[in-house]
Amino acid sequence: DSGVTQTPKHLITATGQRVTLRCSPRSGDLSVYWYQQSLDQGLQFLIQYYNGEERAKGNILERFSAQQFPDLHSELNLSSLELGDSALYFCASSGKTGTYNEQFFGPGTRLTVL
Amino acid sequence: AQSVAQPEDQVNVAEGNPLTVKCTYSVSGNPYLFWYVQYPNRGLQFLLKYITGDNLVKGSYGFEAEFNKSQTSFHLKKPSALVSDSALYFCAVRDRGGDKIIFGKGTRLHILP
Numbered sequence: 121d122s123g124v125t126q127t128p129k130h131l132i133t134a135t136g137q138r139v140t141l142r143c144s145p146r147s148g149d150l151s152v153y154w155y156q157q158s159l160d161q162g163l164q165f166l167i168q169y170y171n172g173e174e175r176a177k178g179n180i181l182e183r184f185s186a187q188q189f190p191d192l193h194s195e196l197n198l199s200s201l202e203l204g205d206s207a208l209y210f211c212a213s214s215g216k217t218g219t220y221n222e223q224f225f226g227p228g229t230r231l232t233v234l
Numbered sequence: 235a236q237s238v239a240q241p242e243d244q245v246n247v248a249e250g251n252p253l254t255v256k257c258t259y260s261v262s263g264n265p266y267l268f269w270y271v272q273y274p275n276r277g278l279q280f281l282l283k284y285i286t287g288d289n290l291v292k293g294s295y296g297f298e299a300e301f302n303k304s305q306t307s308f309h310l311k312k313p314s315a316l317v318s319d320s321a322l323y324f325c326a327v328r329d330r331g332g333d334k335i336i337f338g339k340g341t342r343l344h345i346l347p
Binding site: 122124153155162163165168176178210212220222223224225226227228 | 266268270276277278279280283285324328334335336337338339340
């Protein structure tokens with residue numbers, strides 16, 4: 121158990137809908153990262169937050185947004201969903217940013233868009 | 235720009251034989267390098283990392299990796315493979331002082347009994 125929790129574990133929804141994925145980092149970790157894993161694209165970095173502020177941005181679509189709250193949990197919002205958004209979404213956390221700290225991954229949320 | 239290449243989609247090794255999973259990287263400065271493993275329906279788990287110093291890094295489950303600066307490589311190795319090592323392996327790189335960590339596309343390791 122990495123100490124990172126993600127809810128829900130599975131999510132099935134329809135095209136055009138909006139969903140929210142939630143992540144709680146390990147106790148004491150200030151950085152939260154979001155990744156999308158699909159069969160054809162591999163593991164894609166979406167966005168990073170550090171202590172409530174956006175720190176780095178990857179291949180995140182404009183339909184997607186994220187935030188980190190004062191209690192350090194994070195939410196990833198996906199809107200106007202398309203079939204191609206079906207994937208595993210992982211959250212990871214780590215300690216101080218810009219260092220050699222490894223990331224600890226949650227179990228993921230499997231999103232299926234029908 | 236940072237990049238990581240894992241040239242093999244899949245590696246097959248007989249149980250008991252040594253295994254190598256290849257990784258090459260490109261960063262502007264000195265890198266931090268990582269290996270992660272993903273078992274089916276699980277998140278990624280950290281295996282080992284290179285920060286500085288000894289080029290041979292030892293990690294979890296008997297894995298080790300060799301940092302080669304001239305070849306910009308960080309290959310994952312294990313002297314004797316186990317069937318339970320079968321999984322998806324990811325190499326990752328972070329530029330020192332930077333925030334973004336870039337993952338390779340992954341290499342699926344099959345250990346044959």
